[in-house]
Amino acid sequence: MRDALDKKCRARQTRDMKNTAVANLHTDGQDFVIRDTFDHASLIVDKQERVRSGFDAFPSTRFYGSKRRQLPWLCSVFAELPGKTILDACGGTGTVSLLLSNLGKQVTYNDVFAFNQISATALFGRKQSKPQDLLVFLDEVRPVRGFISKTFKGMYFTDEENHWLDGIMSLVVDIDDAEWRAMILYCLFQACLKKRPFNLFHRANLGLRHSKGKVKFGNRTTWDASFSTHMMSAHADLLKARALVETPVNVLPAGSADVTVGNFDIVYLDPPYFNSHRHTESYLHRYHFLEGLARYEEWPRLLNNGSPIRQLRDEAVPGEWSSKGRFESQLMSTLDRYIDSTIVLSYVAEAYPSESTLRRSFEERFSQVRVIEKPFNRALSKRSRMELIFVGQNL
Numbered sequence: 373m374r375d376a377l378d379k380k381c382r383a384r385q386t387r388d389m390k391n392t393a394v395a396n397l398h399t400d401g402q403d404f405v406i407r408d409t410f411d412h413a414s415l416i417v418d419k420q421e422r423v424r425s426g427f428d429a430f431p432s433t434r435f436y437g438s439k440r441r442q443l444p445w446l447c448s449v450f451a452e453l454p455g456k457t458i459l460d461a462c463g464g465t466g467t468v469s470l471l472l473s474n475l476g477k478q479v480t481y482n483d484v485f486a487f488n489q490i491s492a493t494a495l496f497g498r499k500q501s502k503p504q505d506l507l508v509f510l511d512e513v514r515p516v517r518g519f520i521s522k523t524f525k526g527m528y529f530t531d532e533e534n535h536w537l538d539g540i541m542s543l544v545v546d547i548d549d550a551e552w553r554a555m556i557l558y559c560l561f562q563a564c565l566k567k568r569p570f571n572l573f574h575r576a577n578l579g580l581r582h583s584k585g586k587v588k589f590g591n592r593t594t595w596d597a598s599f600s601t602h603m604m605s606a607h608a609d610l611l612k613a614r615a616l617v618e619t620p621v622n623v624l625p626a627g628s629a630d631v632t633v634g635n636f637d638i639v640y641l642d643p644p645y646f647n648s649h650r651h652t653e654s655y656l657h658r659y660h661f662l663e664g665l666a667r668y669e670e671w672p673r674l675l676n677n678g679s680p681i682r683q684l685r686d687e688a689v690p691g692e693w694s695s696k697g698r699f700e701s702q703l704m705s706t707l708d709r710y711i712d713s714t715i716v717l718s719y720v721a722e723a724y725p726s727e728s729t730l731r732r733s734f735e736e737r738f739s740q741v742r743v744i745e746k747p748f749n750r751a752l753s754k755r756s757r758m759e760l761i762f763v764g765q766n767l
């Protein structure tokens with residue numbers, strides 16, 4: 373599998389280098405065909421840059437900001453960079469770490485949230501488990517009326533579903549095997565996302581599931597399918613994804629990117645983006661419920677009781693880059709921390725700070741700076757948005 377992806381990546385890179393100056397790469401979104409010289413197969417890449425084979429094995433996710441759709445593009449950028457050790461500093465779903473492991477790099481994964489750290493532990497763990505093992509576990513779940521049922525009544529899931537969540541969590545906390553616990557939580561997080569309108573917990577909008585109106589994001593069949601059904605499918609995805617792991621990935625304890633320690637040839641940064649014109653919701657606001665599940669036993673005392681959505685208190689995840697006012701200096705201090713590494717930063721046009729400000733900051737710090745750009749379609753919108761990759765190196 374690694375060879376196949378590697379070849380795709382190289383083929384893509386060769387095509388890019390032939391057609392375009394790498395220093396300012398624009399792609400027009402046309403269909404194209406790559407000749408795979410090894411097995412002479414042609415790989416069709418569609419307008420959204422989704423490789424129809426190879427990259428399909430990467431787990432699907434509803435996580436906001438996931439780079440899954442950009443993997444072929446990122447692959448072509450990383451393939452041309454020298455260096456073996458890489459820090460994926462804001463790793464999220466772990467999909468980029470998975471790509472890098474597949475390319476044979478020595479990867480260290482980091483994210484500030486415990487639920488993301490747990491998901492990465494599941495993805496990069498070695499614990500063997502068959503679908504039957506999960507089925508047996510799920511069969512033991514008995515609904516109970518516990519913390520979730522009482523705290524989140526009528527907000528995110530139905531009463532019946534809340535009782536089931538309390539039931540599964542009463543079993544999860546007693547699992548001693550950390551990897552098996554992580555695998556179950558991974559499947560549960562994915563199931564929770566799928567069952568939520570907009571795949572988020574930013575609003576207590578359970579009513580949308582029962583409204584007669586047109587559904588804009590998600591669908592009723594997916595929302596109404598059981599947690600168990602979604603968990604079995606997430607488990608299948610997880611096993612498929614694990615076959616892509618080539619080199620072990622080191623998962624750091626949850627913490628902020630600006631305090632990670634270590635020497636890395638490359639540091640990949642994919643931070644939250646702040647809208648330049650309006651307020652941007654934090655990841656804590658979007659995913660507080662998953663963070664609560666990840667830290668179930670602490671959840672009652674992490675709760676902000678005054679919050680209408682029963683969010684966790686901001687102090688629960690103090691390191692998150694969630695303030696537009698502080699973000700620029702936090703990002704710059706991370707660049708300074710890794711000034712001897714090659715920095716690869718995923719970003720978007722029209723975010724705060726602006727592309728030109730960031731370019732200046734890179735140029736002040738690195739002798740070689742490239743900004744590569746490419747339009748991608750956005751979920752929920754017909755408009756595309758310009759995605760950027762900054763590469764800074766001191767040669």
Ligand SMILES: C[S@@+](CC[C@H](N)C(=O)[O-])C[C@H]1O[C@@H](n2cnc3c(N)ncnc32)[C@H](O)[C@@H]1O
Nearest residue numbers: 437438439462464465484628629642643692693
């Ligand atoms: C755009 S997403 C990254 C998505 C990821 N590359 C993927 O493909 O799934 C931004 C990530 O930054 C994380 N984050 C926010 N503040 C952080 C911080 N101070 N240090 C590390 N990660 C942080 C969020 O939890 C989120 O997972």
